Structures are given as C-alpha cells and as structure tokens.
Amino acid sequence: MTACAREGALEVEGLARHYGEREALSGVSLSLEEGQTLVVFGPNGAGKTTLLRVLATLLRPHEGIVRVLGSTLPQEAWAVRGRLGLLAHEPLLYRELTARENLRFHARLHGVADRRVGELLELVAMDGRSREPLRTLSRGMVQRVAVARAVLHDPELLLLDEPHANLDPAAVELVAPLIGASSGRTRVICSHDPGGGLAEADVVLGLRAGRPALLRRAAEVDPAEIAELYR
C-alpha cells in the first residue's frame, strides 16, 4: 500500500475504448498525483463519461495502460473497488427506497457501519426527509443523497460527473466538505462550467471527439482555450 501511495493516484497511457467501430476514447494519457484535482472539459459525446466509467472499473479499457491508485485495470480492478467513489449522472439509487434504506444498502455492501449513514444524512441535510421514498424527493435532494452514497465508504479517489447538477448554491456549499477541494481527496471532475471548473482544477484535460485536445496544469490554461473546446 505504501508503495502504491508514492506513485501517482492516476497513471493513464494511450487509453482507448471503442463501441464496436465507433471510438469513444483514444490516445488519452494523463497522470495525477494524490490529493490533486483533474477537471475534464468537453462537449457532449466527447468521451468524458466513458473516461470516468473506465477509471471507475465499470468499463474495460481496450488499449493502453490504466493504473488507478496503484492497481492496473482491468486485471486488478478488484483491488480498486471500494477505494473510489463515483458520482455519476444517474444517482445509482433505488427510487422506491428511502434515502436511509439506500445508504444502508450501500453501507452493507461496503462493510461500513450503519452509524455512518446517519452522520452523512445530517451532513447533506437530508436527515429530515430520510424516511421518504426517493421518487417523492426533488432532483436536488436526490443528488445530495447520491453525494452521500459516493463518499459513504470514505474513498481515496472521487470520480464526479457534473457533481453540482441540480444543486442550488446553498447545497453546493453543503457538499463542499465531502466532495470539494477541502475534502482532501484526489478528484476527477467532469464539468461544463469553464469558470468554476477551472478554479477547482490542478490539471485540466480537454476532450474533443474522444481525443485529448488539451492537457496542462490549470494555472497555465486560459479560459478562452476551454471555450474553444465547445466550438
């Protein structure tokens, strides 16, 4: 484990993933150190979600080397599961269950004590309505529960797909200690918000049609370059 820690949290070299003959990602290389934040920009269909799913061990890389937290994917995917938290487009929660039931279910899968569920519900200010089925809650509330699910097992690496979607400014502030820079976790964030995204980033990756169009330290990136990606 200590040997892993010295390496970067992410090492990606020439990653490609295709769906049949359509290439969703190709030639993506990047590296990220522990505690840093990578922000991925790109228009819809540029491959952001695919990249996130590959890093989350949900999709196998077809070409290239992918090392996440010191483990090579897909062979050592088992070692990474449980050490990363994914906040995807979908909340990955059952609509018919309550927030508490959903989180308890995930707590059991991850071997986390039930006590942590109550703590997290308070942290995302959902303890008041934690006993109502999710389908009766607003999308912003469901997103808050999803944030709680993503950090339930205290992951080292967070993979966030537009984490602030559906959240009002107060809620964004609320979840900041969990998934924001102050959480101290290594993060990969897919974003559509050039200003806000850039402010959080240590490293910026721009994708266009599955290929890297921009990869640089955030300090050296001009916001205009990001706007250019969406042209």
Add this chain to the structure above:
Amino acid sequence: MYGKGLRALSISTVAVMTAALALVFFYAPLEAEQGFLQKIFYVHVPLAIVALCGFVAGGIMAIQHLRTRDPSWDMRSYVAIHMSLIFGVGTLITGSIWAKGSWGHWWVWDEPTLVSFLIVFLLYATYQPLRFAIEDPERQARYASVFAITAGAFVPLNFIAVRLSTAYVHPRVLGGTSNLPAPMALTFVVSLVAIALLYTTLCKYELTAKHARAQLRALRRRLAGEGAAAAPVRKGRSAAPTTLRPAAMMTARATGKDGI
C-alpha cells in the same frame, strides 16, 4: 486467413455430394415397407445430426470467446449457430415430409428426436433477435456467448428429457441406425460426410465474406481518418493479411466517403 483452402473444400464438397446422391438413388436398396420415401432419411438424419453438432460447436466456440475475449471466436460461434439454424429448417421440413408420407400426418408427437429438435430449434430462433436487441457490439458478443453456452448445454439435456417422456408413454425399442443393412449404412455414412462438408464449406464462405467486409470497413475508416492521427485499426483485424485487390477499389471508396 479464412479464405485459404476454400477452393479445395468447395471441390471436395461437390464431389462427395455427387457421390452421396448417386448412392442414394442408384445404390441404396428400396426399403421394404416405405419404399422410395425412405430415401429422405439420407437427407433428414444427416441434416439433423450436423445441425445439432453445429449448435454444440457454437457453444464451445462461445466458451473460447468468453475465455479469450477474442471477437473472432464470437464470429465463429455466430456463423456456426446461424448455419445450424438454416440446416435446422431443412431438418424440420424433411422430417415433416417423412412423417406425412409414413404416418399420414405432417407432425407426430411420438417421435422424440423430432420433438426435441423442434424445442431446440425454437430456443435457437431467439439467438438472432437477442443479438439485434443489444447495441454495444462487445456486450452483444458476450451476451450471445452466454446464450450459446447455455443453449449448447441444453441440447443434450433436452434430448434426454424428451426421450424419457416418450418412452414413458409408449415403451419402445430404442433401435438406431446400427441394424441397417450394409448398403444402406454405407449410403448413410457418405451422405453424412457430404452434409457435414456442406456445412463446413458454407460456414467458411460466410466467415470469409464477413472477414473481408470487416477489413474493407477498417481500410475505409483508416482512409477517412484525419492525417497523422489515423484511427488505429483494431488488433486481430489489422493482423490478418488482406485479400482485397486494393488500389482502385480503395480510392473509389475513399472519394465516396469524402463526398459524405
């Protein structure tokens, strides 16, 4: 790669087929009870045997696909099952004709082999719809393999179950082809070889055609790719030697593509 030996295989198939037909019509004696109609046996039974072996072979290739994740095994499994389905239609039609001729009905339920064949055929008939209902080609291949393995194991199990059920109602002597007179047995064996060769040849043709088409698409894609960042062609496909006669064809395709 797939095209190699195709000509020799085709020629030997035609030769053995001719020999088999000649034996069926001029050598094999007329059967005492059923007369000329019994000759359909030399087509029906080999078709059934080859189709079933093809289904099982498709399952074994599917195991290879799941183990190696090599898409070419999925392709082989697909072609084997697909061709077996066609042979299966032939089996059911010839069986039906035979049943009509000897028992007066187009379908009889107390022929366990035919009944089990129908059940197997109905199961495999969902193979293509299953494939078409999955978009992602990789998942399609994986799911199709899971189906092919399950169904391949189902083939013998189903035969045992159906035979048990029929034997239970009408106890019958389980006599096979072992007590055929020698000329009939010889004709049967040659027919079986002929049908098996036909199956192999057709599979090989289809594989070759599919392979060539895939290569063509890969080439087209490479030509369409922008300059230096040419799309890397998938392994396994690029590794195969090309069987195309290129220059003229490729440029024609390329301009066609540019027009779009």
Add this chain to the structure above:
Amino acid sequence: MRRTVGALLRKELLVELRTLESVPGMSLFAVTTFVVFHFALNRNVVDGDLAAGILWVTLLFAAILGINRLFVADAEEGGFDGFLLAPVDRSAMLLAKAVTLLAYLLVLELVAVPAFALLLLGPPLGQALPGLLGVLALGDLGVAAIGTLVAALAVRTRARDLLGPLLALPLLVPIVIGGARASSPVLASAHHGGPSARWLLTLGLYDLVFGLIAYALFDFLLED
C-alpha cells in the same frame, strides 16, 4: 459473501414490499388463469394428466411475469453499477436474485395451489399434497436458476419483455415435462401413489446442471 447476499435480499424485500409489483401480480394471474382454463376446456373438475398440465402451465406463465421484472429496477435505476462499484463477489447477486425468485414462487404456490384445488381439482388436495410439495420444490429450484440467468440476459436488451419469455420457455420445457409427469399420478382420481423417483431425479439433475451453468456464466452478464 453472506453479508452481501443478506444486504441484497433485504433490499429486494424492501422494494417488493413497497411496490408490490411482482408477487401479488403473479398470484392474481395464476388464479385468473384457472378461471380461463375452466371456460376454455369447459370442465368443472380435472384430474391426472390434465390437472398436472394446467397447474404447471399456469405456474410457469406466472413465473415468467416475475422473471421479467426481476432485474428491471437494477437496470433502470443504476443498481447494477452501484453493486459493481462495491468490493464484493458478483455471484452474490445471482444467489440473492435466485433466492428472491424462489421466494416469489413459493408465495405464488401458496396462493395458486389451494386456489387450484378449490376451483378445478377433482381429487382432494390432502392426499396429493405430500407428493406435490416435493415436485413443486424441485421444479421451483430449476425455474429460479434458469429464470435468473434468462432475466439477466434479457434485461439490458431493447426487447426485454419479449426476449425474456422467448428465451425462458424452451429452457423450461424439460421442467414442465418432469414436473407434469411427476405430479400427474399424484393428482389422479384413483391415487397412484407418489411421484415416480425417475422424474424427481430428472428434475433434480436438470436443476443442478442449470444451477452450475448460471453460476459459471452470470458474471459475464454484469460487466461492461
């Protein structure tokens, strides 16, 4: 493994209790089908082969309703991804789902078998019950194994409502053969004694083989 299966089963139970989508529908369907059989066959009472056939066909079609819904919530609400992200054995999901389906079938039979005895069966249920229970249990195991595999195969396809039954029915034919043949002497008017050992053995072997096949292949259906 036990912890994971427990968590999954608990989740299944909660979802089913809240939505009541599967079990009540299956049971109601079975009872309605008996009524349909009464009119379709124009019979007030049935026994023997016919009784066994009606019972098994009804149970089978009711089971298919449950099979079709088995993974829908997981496929549509991201339950698969949520499960795959956890550091757990994937076979736990197969086991949990098969147990869930088995429980559905048991509840279904708890309703359907008495209803069948009340509505259609000629001979008294009492004498048939001991033999019938054994046959039903063996049949249910096979339906649970095959049903779970087929449901997982069909759920992430475009035509899942169609493909599920089309895949399941032929695979379940041997279970119908075994189940119906084994229960026919039990349901006969002149009681012929228990189900024949041969059919019970056939059912048992079929269950075992498909249990192993489902175990070996299920993981391939989860990954992407």
